[in-house]
Amino acid sequence: MITAIVNKILGDISSLPFVxxxxxxxxxxxxxxxxxxxxxxxxxxxxVINLKPQQCGDNSTYIDMIPNNxxxxxxxxxxxxxxxxxxxxxxxxxETILRLVWWGNMSKIxxxxxxxxxxxxxxxxxIPKTYQxxxxxxxxxxELIGEIPKNADIFGDYTYDEAxxxxxxxxxxxxxxxxxxxxxxxxxxxxxxxxxPDVCEIIVSKCDRLWNNLTDSEKLECLLPKYDFAKQIVIxxxxxxxxxxxxxxxxxxxxxxxxxxxSLLTDDQKECxxxxxxxxxxxxxxxxxxxxxxxQSYDFADPNIYNILTYEQLKDIIKQLDCILLQELTDDQKxxxxxxxYDFSDASIISGLSPEQKADLxxxxxxxxxxxxxxxxxxxxxxxxxxxxxxxxxxxxxxxxNPDTWSYExxxxxxxxLLNTQNPSYVFKSIGEKTIKLIAANSTNGACDVKTKTSYIxxxxxxxxxxxxxxxxxxRGVTLSGVSVVSWSDQSGxxxxxxxxxxxxxxxxxxxxxxNRPAISFDGLTQFLxxxxxxxxxxxxxxxxxxxxxxxxxxxxxxxxIGSGTTGFAFRQSSLYKHTWATLNNSATFTGHYIExxxxxxxxxxxxxxxxxxxxxxxxxVLVRTTTASGTTAPMSAGGNYTIGYGQxxxxxxxxxxxxxxxxxxxxxxxxxxxxxxxxxxxxxxxx
Numbered sequence: 001m002i003t004a005i006v007n008k009i010l011g012d013i014s015s016l017p018f019v020x021x022x023x024x025x026x027x028x029x030x031x032x033x034x035x036x037x038x039x040x041x042x043x044x045x046x047x048v049i050n051l052k053p054q055q056c057g058d059n060s061t062y063i064d065m066i067p068n069n070x071x072x073x074x075x076x077x078x079x080x081x082x083x084x085x086x087x088x089x090x091x092x093x094x095e096t097i098l099r100l101v102w103w104g105n106m107s108k109i110x111x112x113x114x115x116x117x118x119x120x121x122x123x124x125x126x127i128p129k130t131y132q133x134x135x136x137x138x139x140x141x142x143e144l145i146g147e148i149p150k151n152a153d154i155f156g157d158y159t160y161d162e163a164x165x166x167x168x169x170x171x172x173x174x175x176x177x178x179x180x181x182x183x184x185x186x187x188x189x190x191x192x193x194x195x196x197p198d199v200c201e202i203i204v205s206k207c208d209r210l211w212n213n214l215t216d217s218e219k220l221e222c223l224l225p226k227y228d229f230a231k232q233i234v235i236x237x238x239x240x241x242x243x244x245x246x247x248x249x250x251x252x253x254x255x256x257x258x259x260x261x262x263s264l265l266t267d268d269q270k271e272c273x274x275x276x277x278x279x280x281x282x283x284x285x286x287x288x289x290x291x292x293x294x295x296q297s298y299d300f301a302d303p304n305i306y307n308i309l310t311y312e313q314l315k316d317i318i319k320q321l322d323c324i325l326l327q328e329l330t331d332d333q334k335x336x337x338x339x340x341x342y343d344f345s346d347a348s349i350i351s352g353l354s355p356e357q358k359a360d361l362x363x364x365x366x367x368x369x370x371x372x373x374x375x376x377x378x379x380x381x382x383x384x385x386x387x388x389x390x391x392x393x394x395x396x397x398x399x400x401x402n403p404d405t406w407s408y409e410x411x412x413x414x415x416x417x418l419l420n421t422q423n424p425s426y427v428f429k430s431i432g433e434k435t436i437k438l439i440a441a442n443s444t445n446g447a448c449d450v451k452t453k454t455s456y457i458x459x460x461x462x463x464x465x466x467x468x469x470x471x472x473x474x475x476r477g478v479t480l481s482g483v484s485v486v487s488w489s490d491q492s493g494x495x496x497x498x499x500x501x502x503x504x505x506x507x508x509x510x511x512x513x514x515x516n517r518p519a520i521s522f523d524g525l526t527q528f529l530x531x532x533x534x535x536x537x538x539x540x541x542x543x544x545x546x547x548x549x550x551x552x553x554x555x556x557x558x559x560x561x562i563g564s565g566t567t568g569f570a571f572r573q574s575s576l577y578k579h580t581w582a583t584l585n586n587s588a589t590f591t592g593h594y595i596e597x598x599x600x601x602x603x604x605x606x607x608x609x610x611x612x613x614x615x616x617x618x619x620x621x622v623l624v625r626t627t628t629a630s631g632t633t634a635p636m637s638a639g640g641n642y643t644i645g646y647g648q649x650x651x652x653x654x655x656x657x658x659x660x661x662x663x664x665x666x667x668x669x670x671x672x673x674x675x676x677x678x679x680x681x682x683x684x685x686x687x688x
Contacts, residue, residue, distance in 0.1 A: 002181065004137060007024060010024060012126055013075070013123060013126045017444075018073055018109045019073050019104075021075070023065045023074065025076075025078070028044050028157060029044070029064070030044055043159045045064055045158050046064070046065040046076060046158060067174075069167065072109055073109065075100065075123075079096070085182075090187050092184070092185045095182050097181075103172065103174040104119070105167075105171065116175055119175075129143070130142065141182045142179055142181050145180045147178075370400065370401070371398060372397075372448055373396060373397055373449055376393060378457060379391045381456065385462055390426055391425045396440035398442055402442070403441055405440070405443055407420055409439070410436045432459060433455040433457070433459075434458070467664040467666040468664055470531075471660070472644075473491050473660055477489030478509060483508050484509070485507050486500065500529050505527055506527060508523075519659045522645040522653070522657070524552065524653045527653070528644060533642075534663060538636075539635070540610045540666055541663060542608045542664040543571060543606065543609075544606045544676060546602065548601060549656045550655050553655065554651045556572050556649075556651050557647075558646060558652045560643070561647050562642045570647050570652075572652075604620050604687065606621075615628075621674050621678060
């Protein structure tokens with residue numbers, strides 16, 4: 001019953017990150033070890049016989065809980081006492097004292113748990129004070145009653161050898177906690193408790209059906225020498241015919257029969273004979289037949305016989321096994337009868353293992369060092385800025401666990417971008433090469449790896465509708481002298497660049513006008529840029545300007561002017577309005593065509609002029625005014641170079657900032673206009 005409760009506790013603490021070897025209630029086992037004088041020493045050590053339910057299919061007889069450098073740490077329970085404190089006709093109330101023993105290799109434990117006080121506190125916090133009734137057990141209460149003083153007496157029930165004693169000194173550490181567990185058992189449920197799936201007793205097979213499964217060769221050459229015919233119980237099992245046959249085959253008629261010889265030898269003499277130690281008179285006085293008779297009287301199927309045999313004799317027996325015959329043994333025979341006889345502390349036995357066997361044993365028994373390998377790929381290495389989504393696919397892997405957390409890191413538009421999903425998607429908002437870093441990790445074992453791909457993605461400029469004759473982008477093609485703009489290169493591919501050769505008339509470059517985006521600043525006094533001829537005098541056109549007005553004092557501040565004198569076209573902005581002014585056929589005509597402005601706010605304004613049809617103003621992508629007056633729809637009588645920030649007349653200097661300028665030599669339809677403004681410009685300047 002207490003085993004079932006311990007298994008409950010093990011279930012609650014089985015995920016501790018600093019324990020890699022768990023045990024339930026241990027029992028004291030014994031084994032023979034060779035000592036320095038060439039003899040045999042019996043040692044006592046803890047082993048788990050009652051395993052957790054998920055281990056019931058394991059055919060191992062026991063699991064030892066001896067401190068060993070192969071482990072990070074181990075935890076097991078010792079049963080100290082159980083008393084019945086009260087009993088009725090249908091119940092029993094019991095009280096059990098259990099000792100929780102923890103041992104650890106501090107050099108292997110995660111640095112956060114290097115303090116045993118923290119480790120013990122963590123374990124205590126994981127063990128509940130009570131459990132709900134299950135399988136006839138109720139009234140369960142678990143109480144910590146004390147911590148045992150830290151000294152070697154914690155392991156006083158065991159007789160470790162010198163090699164094992166080193167594991168209870170630095171850098172190894174240990175502690176023990178005593179718990180009192182009170183519980184009640186229903187007498188009506190005793191059968192159910194014994195059959196409870198929470199209790200798993202591993203029963204060592206006694207090979208009682210081995211004889212019928214063995215071949216004659218196996219019976220004769222492998223197993224017959226194991227029978228201890230010196231034991232009366234073995235002799236009593238022989239038939240009369242077997243006794244007669246043995247006498248006829250083994251004994252000299254003039255000497256003792258086997259039965260007489262065995263009756264004359266004491267148990268000490270039999271042990272002395274089989275070990276051939278300090279009894280030469282007895283052993284040498286026997287004939288070979290008598291020696292053979294005595295030898296074959298030992299029951300080598302009895303595990304106790306191996307407490308008598310010397311270490312060298314055990315090795316000799318193993319060497320004499322016929323490996324070919326043993327292949328015919330059943331798996332149950334091999335595992336439960338033969339395998340426990342091997343002494344794997346002997347280097348010669350280890351050397352007899354094949355490389356495959358060693359690899360399998362290491363995989364099954366040795367701690368796994370967690371590893372992580374981070375990797376990823378993108379589905380598009382040349383996406384368009386603002387327009388094309390890039391999806392990252394995680395290719396990371398880990399041992400023993402794959403990653404469960406991801407962090408993609410890169411810089412876009414001057415900001416650090418973090419994407420914390422496994423396969424994220426992202427639309428880049430700036431042009432150029434992008435270095436992508438992935439950090440893949442597992443939260444259970446802490447394994448982590450970083451994969452950096454330098455200049456992995458090259459973001460290109462978005463593809464514009466046809467007819468683009470001018471694109472001035474303050475993020476590209478700006479040549480500076482200090483912070484003064486010397487030239488501003490056209491990104492349309494037509495070479496319609498803007499420039500200013502006069503030092504005192506150069507506008508200034510702002511690195512962050514809005515949303516980490518740069519812009520060009522004009523002072524409204526002397527600053528402007530000259531450009532080339534866009535050849536728009538006989539053409540419809542679409543003009544898109546990003547600008548911000550700053551306290552205009554001039555009468556007709558101009559964003560951009562095309563042509564000069566009496567043959568040009570101007571796109572102007574006052575304190576309250578944006579409007580156009582055109583000169584047609586050498587006759588100055590003021591259009592009187594206005595849209596209301598929000599002073600000191602960054603805006604996107606579009607002017608579309610369709611020759612002899614209409615002239616339309618858009619605020620962002622919203623049409624706010626249309627005119628069909630002939631003075632506004634007729635073509636310019638002549639073209640000319642363009643100017644930015646100045647209308648080539650008094651009172652026309654612009655005070656404010658200008659971002660992107662795009663000019664098309666045709667009318668953009670609404671779908672095209674919406675794409676340029678909403679997908680590119682508004683996203684770029686965070687105007688959505």
